[in-house]
Amino acid sequence: MEEQSGLSDRHRKASPWPLFIAVGLALAELGVFLDLVSIAIGGLLLFVGCLGGIVSEAGYARTPWPFIGGLGLVLAVVGIALTALYPLGGGGALDLGFRAVSIAVAGLLCMGGSLLGRVVLERQSTV
Amino acid sequence: MQIDGQIALTVLMGLLLLIVAGWIARIEDWRSYTPLASGGGRAVDDTAYETQEKPGGLVRWLTTVDHKDIGILYGIFGTFALMWGGATVALMRTELFTPEQVLMEPTTYNALMTSHGITMLFLFGTPMIAAFGNYVIPLLIGADDMAFPRINAIAFWLLPVAGTLIWSPFVLMSLGIEPAQTGWTMYPPLSVNQSALGIDFMLLGLHLSGISATLGAINFIATIFTERAPDVGWERLDIFSWTMLTQSGLILFAFPLLGSVLLMLLLDRNLGTTFFTTDGGGYILYQHLFWFFGHPEVYILVLPPMGLVSLILPRFAGRKLFGFKFVVYSTLAIGVLSFGVWAHHMFTTGIDPRIRSAFMAVSLAIAIPSAVKVFNWTTTLWSGRLRLTVPMLFCIGFVSNFIIGGVTGVFLASIPVDAVLHATYYVVGHFHYIVMGAIGFALFAGVYYWFPLVTGRMYQRSLGLIHFWLSFIGTNVTFFAMILLGYGGMPRRYAEYLPQYATLHQVTTIGAFLIFIGGVVFLWNIGQSWLEGPRVEDGDPWNLKEDGLVTQEWTWFEQKLETRLADGGEPSDDETAMADGGERE
Numbered sequence: 001m002e003e004q005s006g007l008s009d010r011h012r013k014a015s016p017w018p019l020f021i022a023v024g025l026a027l028a029e030l031g032v033f034l035d036l037v038s039i040a041i042g043g044l045l046l047f048v049g050c051l052g053g054i055v056s057e058a059g060y061a062r063t064p065w066p067f068i069g070g071l072g073l074v075l076a077v078v079g080i081a082l083t084a085l086y087p088l089g090g091g092g093a094l095d096l097g098f099r100a101v102s103i104a105v106a107g108l109l110c111m112g113g114s115l116l117g118r119v120v121l122e123r124q125s126t127v
Numbered sequence: 128m129q130i131d132g133q134i135a136l137t138v139l140m141g142l143l144l145l146i147v148a149g150w151i152a153r154i155e156d157w158r159s160y161t162p163l164a165s166g167g168g169r170a171v172d173d174t175a176y177e178t179q180e181k182p183g184g185l186v187r188w189l190t191t192v193d194h195k196d197i198g199i200l201y202g203i204f205g206t207f208a209l210m211w212g213g214a215t216v217a218l219m220r221t222e223l224f225t226p227e228q229v230l231m232e233p234t235t236y237n238a239l240m241t242s243h244g245i246t247m248l249f250l251f252g253t254p255m256i257a258a259f260g261n262y263v264i265p266l267l268i269g270a271d272d273m274a275f276p277r278i279n280a281i282a283f284w285l286l287p288v289a290g291t292l293i294w295s296p297f298v299l300m301s302l303g304i305e306p307a308q309t310g311w312t313m314y315p316p317l318s319v320n321q322s323a324l325g326i327d328f329m330l331l332g333l334h335l336s337g338i339s340a341t342l343g344a345i346n347f348i349a350t351i352f353t354e355r356a357p358d359v360g361w362e363r364l365d366i367f368s369w370t371m372l373t374q375s376g377l378i379l380f381a382f383p384l385l386g387s388v389l390l391m392l393l394l395d396r397n398l399g400t401t402f403f404t405t406d407g408g409g410y411i412l413y414q415h416l417f418w419f420f421g422h423p424e425v426y427i428l429v430l431p432p433m434g435l436v437s438l439i440l441p442r443f444a445g446r447k448l449f450g451f452k453f454v455v456y457s458t459l460a461i462g463v464l465s466f467g468v469w470a471h472h473m474f475t476t477g478i479d480p481r482i483r484s485a486f487m488a489v490s491l492a493i494a495i496p497s498a499v500k501v502f503n504w505t506t507t508l509w510s511g512r513l514r515l516t517v518p519m520l521f522c523i524g525f526v527s528n529f530i531i532g533g534v535t536g537v538f539l540a541s542i543p544v545d546a547v548l549h550a551t552y553y554v555v556g557h558f559h560y561i562v563m564g565a566i567g568f569a570l571f572a573g574v575y576y577w578f579p580l581v582t583g584r585m586y587q588r589s590l591g592l593i594h595f596w597l598s599f600i601g602t603n604v605t606f607f608a609m610i611l612l613g614y615g616g617m618p619r620r621y622a623e624y625l626p627q628y629a630t631l632h633q634v635t636t637i638g639a640f641l642i643f644i645g646g647v648v649f650l651w652n653i654g655q656s657w658l659e660g661p662r663v664e665d666g667d668p669w670n671l672k673e674d675g676l677v678t679q680e681w682t683w684f685e686q687k688l689e690t691r692l693a694d695g696g697e698p699s700d701d702e703t704a705m706a707d708g709g710e711r712e
Binding site: 013014023026029030035039057 | 133136137140150155181187189272281284338393400
């Protein structure tokens with residue numbers, strides 16, 4: 001995957017990522033604040049994945065996977081730390097519901113996805 | 128039932144992710160990586176396709192990062208928001224035609240009022256300014272595009288999402304999601320204690336719109352600082368860019384604070400934190416934080432329209448802007464002072480009198496740079512060769528309305544006057560003279576002035592004139608009546624009122640409908656002229672060359688027309704446009 005050919009390589013004034021970054025961020029916020037687990041995880045996945053896409057498209061990174069993995073790690077750490085501070089079931093000062101767990105799961109999924117992307121997709125592209 | 132709902136949401140979310148991944152994979156053409164990596168063999172058709180800068184059809188608009196396209200998208204979104212904001216106020220004013228409740232429940236009225244304020248400020252005003260900024264500023268300063276084109280697109284796409292969140296409760300009422308009824312200021316304890324899910328939606332939507340505005344501001348600052356053409360030094364920077372630069376600076380300090388306050392409200396509502404409860408930070412803390420954002424927001428909304436007027440008005444006065452430097456200095460002065468006036472919104476809350484007097488002084492002082500601008504616009508008109516085109520009429524209307532809105536504001540800055548008039552229709556009249564009479568008028572002036580530049584066609588002058596006069600008369604009838612209502616003691620934000628206020632309320636409603644009809648004429652004019660208006664064949668449709676007042680964007684437009692003609696042109700049977708709407712002498 002040395003040479004990537006994205007939309008913006010063919011069309012200098014187009015990129016598919018911004019729209020989905022916006023949608024991902026909105027879904028992530030909605031899901032986390034209203035404690036809707038699937039929307040929170042899906043939104044975060046969409047947001048982080050598309051950020052990875054736009055960063056590599058803009059040439060700030062060679063491939064999106066390290067960025068997605070790194071951001072996934074941040075989310076996982078934040079989610080796990082919040083879960084430890086405010087355990088499920090309202091043990092801490094605040095009852096976070098499944099919010100922290102959603103963030104942690106999304107982070108772990110991003111890390112998994114990053115690994116999968118590096119191992120499977122990059123290997124396929126170099127065959 | 129709850130688990131079923133969660134499963135349904137999970138399935139929907141999974142489907143969405145799959146669709147997005149599939150669409151992006153298709154559009155990004157992942158398969159082309161393999162041949163490229165193994166030597167770069169591509170189909171011949173593809174090579175031809177590569178010469179285009181943008182894909183075609185709907186995909187172009189969903190994926191564009193071109194500043195001009197994004198400017199148009201902002202404009203379309205802003206127009207849609209204007210329609211919703213206009214519809215809400217039309218319903219409210221209809222209800223207020225009679226003292227007693229006739230058309231709607233007071234709760235519905237409160238929801239419409241909240242939506243009207245939030246929509247007009249965050250989803251119409253800010254995006255319409257961004258529309259002009261995006262389309263015109265790179266052209267004015269000779270830049271190829273904005274400094275961060277992709278971030279520019281992200282900033283735009285956050286807005287429709289934010290709008291959907293803010294407006295959706297009106298559609299989802301049948302599902303038990305009630306719209307917010309907090310007013311645009313969202314004061315706790317009301318905004319924390321009300322259980323309506325619509326408040327959470329609104330707070331989240333506003334948070335996203337704040338992120339959008341901040342991203343946009345960063346982009347404008349970076350663009351104006353780093354992307355200017357070599358021959359555009361600071362001394363040659365146009366007045367609109369100066370105001371956008373100042374506005375972006377204000378956004379950078381104000382909007383992140385709003386974002387934080389909104390998150391704190393959300394946490395108070397959903398997680399039981401105590402940022403703004405009596406035992407915690409207290410309600411006054413919220414008001415301080417909100418107005419530290421809220422008052423600069425007024426200048427965030429008014430500075431670029433002032434820039435538009437400072438740019439457009441001299442073009443039709445046949446002379447350069449009088450005292451250009453002082454208009455720039457006054458812009459910067461307003462920018463700085465705007466952060467020192469916020470507590471004038473809180474004069475009646477019982478805060479320390481010494482703090483109040485300090486804020487009164489600064490609030491009165493900010494009238495000085497505003498008056499400098501009015502003086503400069505007036506002296507630009509003085510002995511000028513005036514051409515009363517539609518954009519010029521809106522500019523003159525702006526100056527007239529701004530004087531009334533500004534002077535009524537000076538009175539309000541005085542503590543004893545504010546103590547009497549606070550929370551009355553006087554305040555509503557005052558700030559609507561600014562937001563509709565000034566900001567709205569300047570934005571209309573901008574639309575008409577650059578209509579040929581954006582669409583390549585000319586609007587219909589007669590409809591433009593009808594729009595102007597309906598708006599000008601309507602604005603003054605509506606908002607002057609509101610000022611009188613306020614002096615009479617009519618409190619704001621009520622769906623019902625005492626019969627003694629009926630006459631002035633009816634006058635206000637009639638004025639509001641004049642503005643509303645004007646708005647419909649405007650939409651028709653813009654829509655029809657964009658599709659069928661006479662084509663502009665002259666790169667200088669306003670005859671600016673005569674007075675040596677051509678700006679960079681019109682030079683770009685002229686070159687574009689010449690290129691089009693060199694390419695074979697577009698055979699047109701349409702009538703060729705004359706300046707200001709194709710009216711022949």
